[in-house]
Each structure stands twice: as structure tokens, then as C-alpha cells.
Amino acid sequence: MRIIFFIAIIGICSLFGCHDPASENPVYTDRTIIVYLGVDNNFTGEDREKIESLTQGWDKNFQGRLLIYADPQKPLTGSGDGLPYLTEVVWEEGRAVAKRLKQYPEQNSASPKVFRQVLEEIIGNYPAASYGLIVLSHASGWLPSGTLASPRTIINDGEKDMELWDFAEAIPVKMDFIVLDACFMAGAEVVYELKDKTDYLISSPAEVLVPGFVYRNMMAHLMLEQPDVVAVARDFYDYFNRQSGSMRSATVSVFKMSALEPWVALSRTLLENINGEQQVDLEQIQRFGYGKNKLYFDLGDYIKALHPERFDEFTKMVNDCVIYKAHTPGYYSAGTYSYSAIEAYSGLTIYIPQTEFPYINSVYRRLKWTQRVNPYIPQ
Template sequence: MTGEKHHRRGRGASRWSRIASTVSGLAGCLVWGGLLFRSVWVDWPSEQRLPGALLLGLFLLCLLVVGLCGVPLLGARRSPHSRAAGADHTPGFPAASEHAPMPDTDGPPTPSPRTSSRGVGRGSATALGLALLGAMLGGCERKELCYPEPSRPLVVYLALDNDLSGECDARLAALCSGWRSDMDVWVYADTPSGASLSHLEGTASGVELRTVETYGEENSASGATLERVLRSVWQRSPSEGYGLLFFSHATGWLPEGALARPHAEAASVASGAGGGATRTLGRDGSAEMSLEAFAAAIPEGMPLDYILFEACLVAGAEVALELCGRTDLLLVSSAELLVPGFRPLYGECLELLTSRRLGTEELLTTFGQRYMQYVRQECAGIYRSATLSVIRTSSLPALASAVHRATAGRAGETASEELLSQLQHFDRPGQYGDRPAAARFFDLEDYVERLHAASGADMASLAAFHAALEDAVVWSDATEQFMGGAGAPYGGFDIARHGGLTTYVPRAEFPSLNEAYRQTAWYRAITTNAL
């Protein structure tokens, strides 16, 4: 009886040992599993997070089953002979029914070797599984997990002190929805209530815009304001490269106010009363930022990788050449950009705009493709309209020289009504209050090809132009119609040609606007072949 009591006591002790081992294994599984899950969800690229989390969850579930069901992954198994004899038998240890002496009934029972290895085996299995899983997860993206790429700081410039002010709250909310902890996003917003610079940051409750500078009432359509914002971000967040998303009204190369009043405004510019030629990007009330002021506002030496223009009519060769040397790439629209613009993409594409895993050309091309997909699949009626292109600004000088040769120096001359009527245009004459209603934004490729045919220049020069255009336009896409197409209300038009860059063509209706155009760097380059 005494021996039987000792035997039951030993079996009880071993049972509690196994329970303790199982509990410790499960606890370790949960702790390490949580740490590994956090590593996957925070450090892995977004496209790999969900598959990685699912695989991790499946593996942890298997470990939990192992712990709960008592499957001895490591340690001995019972031999059939031992089960038949009613005793545990571990290889390497003699069975009690064969060679091992029976325990002394007056002393404590000798622990079964299998009892110890079983408890240790289950804990060891869990620990070994977690170790292998950690090695696997670390090895899959070792470089990214251990040496994560710093994100590209993104400056979002919202010049909304105009009729776009109602877009402010929705855009800020969309930016917050797309923010992740590894992003560096700065938001300048100017509305009728004032202007401020904020930084997107994480909090215990989610994401917030932390205001870092408050400016009050100011003119956001000013080169001085844009420069101050860019310098502030450059100082606060040093980096090897930046992105700029610019949202406001724009009229490309046109002088201030000339979109609606091509005669009056252009005449004052040509006579000098307007203070010199001003092409506009951005609007604050009635004030507009000149193209020259915009270019000069980008601080010398600031590595601005790209500018994403969420604005209308900015794909002009005049604009791209002016920004050459200030930024590498532009994402621009030949026609107008209809509200809500890029806002529906902020949530899913903010990570794309701040990532360094893609080159900037691929980054902007991917963004443009996603927007065109959104327009074609999600928009209907007149809103199924878009024109986008990615422009390499460093290629513009060579492109201007190629235009000069392909047109035998005739580019920039006042065109005939016959030629103008044949050209693809991207504005909506008469819809801006402009009189006379005449197009001013034409497809560059269409213009050069038609002028080449009339000039008698050699075919080699035309081939050189096409090669230069292909080098300058990284990617382009457009819908088949804009705002319903030709004959539709709101001045819609068909899009038969879209080379990715537009140009102004001097016309007899606008003599003073023609004079303002002759002051642009692009005009000088295509007429004199010199910059």
C-alpha cells in the first residue's frame, strides 16, 4: 500500500509538471506570437502584411493545438510492448516488466524517464517552433526589417483660400486615413479662416494633425509663402529627397487673369502695366501665383524629387521647361482636373507617394495609372474625364531644340485658322467667360507633326522630335472624351490625340497674349534654338 501511495503521488507530481510545462509553453507562444505579429504588421511592406499575418496566425494556432492536446512533438513515445505491459517505456531505458527492478515500497518512487521528457518535450516543441518561426520571419525580409528604408517626406500644399475651401475638411480626413507610422507627411492648408503648417502624427486614439506653425490670414498664392513652407519642412525634416503635392486652381502658362480675360489682362502685361508677364499656378482670392515665382520659390539645393500637380491645365511645355532644374518629375493634367481630383486616392496611395521602394518615375506612373483606373471604373457621365502625364523636366531643353529643327524654326509663328481648327485642344473655349471663345492649350505632338508637314523639314528631324518627346514624357493616358465629348454641354470635346505635353499656338485673335507668350523661355527655345 505504501508503494502504491508513493506511485500515485509520483504520478500526480508528474501530471502537475506536465500541466505547468504546457501552461508555460502556451504563455510563451502567446507572448512571442504577439511580438512577431507586431513585427509583421508594422515593419513588413503593406502588400505582405496580410499574407504574413495569416501564415503567422496559422502557425500559432498549430502550436496552441499542440499545447492543449498534449501531442509530444519532442520526447519519447510509448512502445506497443509498454502499453501492453501497463508501463511507460522510453527507448534507451529498460521496461519495468523486463529488467528494471521494482521500486522499494518503503521509499519514494523513481520518476519515469518518459514522464520528464514528455513535459520537457512539449515545452521544447513550442520553444523550437517559435524559434524557427522567428528565424523564418526575420529571414524573409531581413534587410527591410533590420534596416528599414526611411520614408520620403511629402509636403501637401493646399491653397484653398478660394472657391475650393469646402474641400479642406474632406482632404484632411482622407490624408489621415492613409497615414501610417512610418510616413513623414506635412500639410500646409490655407482657407478663409487662416493658414497653418501641420504634421501628421499617431496618437493613442489614432491619427492627428499636430499644428507646428500658425500664420493667420496670408496669401498662399505667393512665391514667398511657398518658399517659407518648403524651407520649414526642409529644416525640420532633413532628407535626401522630397515630394510636393500641390492642390489649387491653375492656368498653366497664361498671364494672371488671362483665362477669363485674354484681351484685357494680356494687354496690361504686354504694355508693362501688369508688372511683367506672369503665368499662374495657385489662386488666393483674386491673387494668382506666377509660374516664375513658383519655380523660384523652390529653395536652391532642396532635393525635390517630384511635384504632383492636382490642378488644371499644367501639362504645358512652357511650365515643364520653367521647372527644369527645380524638380526632376511632374505629374500633370493637360485638361482641367475635375473635383474631387486625387482625393479618393489619398487613403490608399499616400504610402506610395512617401515610399522609397520605387523609383520616382515608377511611383508617379503607378499613381497616375490608379487614378485613371478610378476615373474609368468609378466615375460616370461628364466626370468620366481625365488627362494625365508624367514629365521628366531635364529632357525639356533637348525637346525644345528638336521642335525647332522639326518645324524649320516656324514654331511660335501665328498660325492659320485652318491649322488651328485641326489641332487637338484641351481647354473649353467660352466656358471661362472668355471672349472670343478660342482654344489656347494644344497637343504639342499634333502641332509639331502638322507644322513639320507644312515646313518641308526632313524626316530625320521629325524622328528626332518623336525620340525627344518619348524621353520627356515618361507616361501618359487620357479618356476618349472630356466632359461628354464634342457637342455636349459645358464645352466638352473628344480626345483623339494626347502626347502628354501641351503648347500655346499664337493666333490672330489674341495679339497681346501672343506678345506675352513671346516672353516665355519655351518660346525663345523653339524659335532661336537657344536657352
């Protein structure tokens, strides 16, 4: 889920940023970047705003292509048809423009079949040396569809949403990077499910406030021969860290997937058959989440509580994979309309199986993370 401040955010929908190349002479590459805007929900006008920001950030020197699939909110009045469409940002006559390429019939953009078809269509029609993916929608990490009334599992179209494993399976080629502009997508479960789908993952372990990532700056970072994924995350953090009150709320991490296995292997050593709710006081573990739920715990803080003597070793291995992480002093939760302090932050979260969530526990068993780490799960 991405949280919308209906009052406070009204005046903060346009992002202004400076071109910040990774070097004095940036080398751009042949890359097709796909932006998937699953905003057929309560994201009013989000497709237009993001396309405008991406267009403002497009440079004539970029060698690749930028394709945007958008499924906008259905209109409440007669203005607009609300049908999904495909747009390409191109350089024409001395300026960047967004050109509408195609309009689709009404479809469920949270369907794995539709998601894969869109990606395959773009990759087939616009082949490149490499690919990148940016997804904007509501999300709730690995949680199964319908677990929470709000937020929803990744990519939300009205009352429909997509399971994490279906999302991962639907990605047809390995991406240079995936940016998940959605809530709760920096969980260990999410990262491990996507381990074979991308070289780098950029996501947040907590709730993401509108306007989310800084789209105007993104292409200058991501069209580089070596995409500057850290700069994308830093722009996001810097934007929200400059805000005040509840708007000063951001958590973000960048994962290098090739460095995943050492800390996952150590996680198995430290968590295999561990009954966390019996061995530690869950109320004392740093928690991120929607309201008062106990579904997203900081992984590092959990390991520290279980195995304080192994915490430094674990942290070092995690930091080899989490190449950038940042957080504001606290985070905002839409569930309680409250702002909570962040006292521990490893860059990623974990679900601790609990007896009060039998359905969630049953689904948790099928995740690649769970099968690899083998935690204790209550019957």
C-alpha cells in the same frame, strides 16, 4: 483650375483605395513631403477632405514626414476662422493622426513670398534626405495672371494668383517630384519652366475635376525609396475612367525631367520662327481648354500637322520624357459645359502664338520655353 461639379460630385468626396506597394517588400525612405493646399477660393472643405484622405493613407512604416499647409476658404458664417495653418500627419498610439502645428495670420497664399516662406520653414524645421511637393489649387498653366477670369494662373487665393515663373523661382530646393493637382499644368511651357526644380512632374494638360488625385493612396507610392510616380498618375486616371458621363474625364502625364532636352532641341528645329496660325488650320489641331479658347493645343498633333515626315521621330523623343500618359475617351470643359472627344494625345500641350492675343504673346516671350524654342510671335 480644378473643376467642381456642384451637383454630380457631392457624393464623391471620399476616396477609397487599396494599399498597392511597388513591391512585396517596399523600402521606404527619409523624405519630407510638403502638401500645399491653396484652397482659399471656392473649394469648400477641400482642406479637411484632403487631410483626412492623407491621414487614412499614412502607414507606421513610413520613415519620412508629411507636412500640410492649408489656406481654407473664408467662412460665410461664424463657423471657423478660415486662417491658414500647418498640419503634420504622424503615427501615434497605433493610428495615424493629423496634428495641427501652427496657425498663421491671414495671408495671401498665392504670393510667391508666402509660398517660399512656407516651403523654407518646413524644410528648415523638418530636414530630410529628399523632398517632394504636392500643390492643389486652381491654375491655368503658363498664362499670365488675369488673362482669364476663370480659371486662374497657378495657386489662387480669392482674386489673387501666382505667375508660373514666380512659382518656379520660389521653390527653394530641387524636389524628387512635384504633383500639380490643378488644371492645364502639363504644357510644354510649364514643364520647361520647372525643369531644374524636380526630377519628375505629374500634371494634367486639361481640366481636372474634383476630387482630383487619389490622396489616400499617394503616400504609399511617394514614400518609397524610389517614388512610384507612375502609380500616382495611374490611380488618378483609373478613378475617373471608372466614372460615367461627363465625370469620365481625365488626362494625365508623368515627365522625367532628365530626358527633357532631346525633344526640346528637336522642338526648336521644328518650330523655330514657325508662324503656326498661318501654316496650319488651328481648328484641326487637337485642343484642350476652357470653353472654345485656342490656348492649349496638343503638341504632338501640332508637330504632325507641320512636319508629318518628322512626327514618328518627335514622338519617340517625347515618349522618352513622358514616361506615362493616359486619357479617357473625352474631356469635360466647364466653359461650355460640354464633353469633347480626345482624338490625339501626346501628353502635353503648347500655345500657338496668334495675332488675336497680343498681350498673351508679349508675355509668352519671357518664358524659358519660348526663349529656347524661338517660335514666331506676331508683333
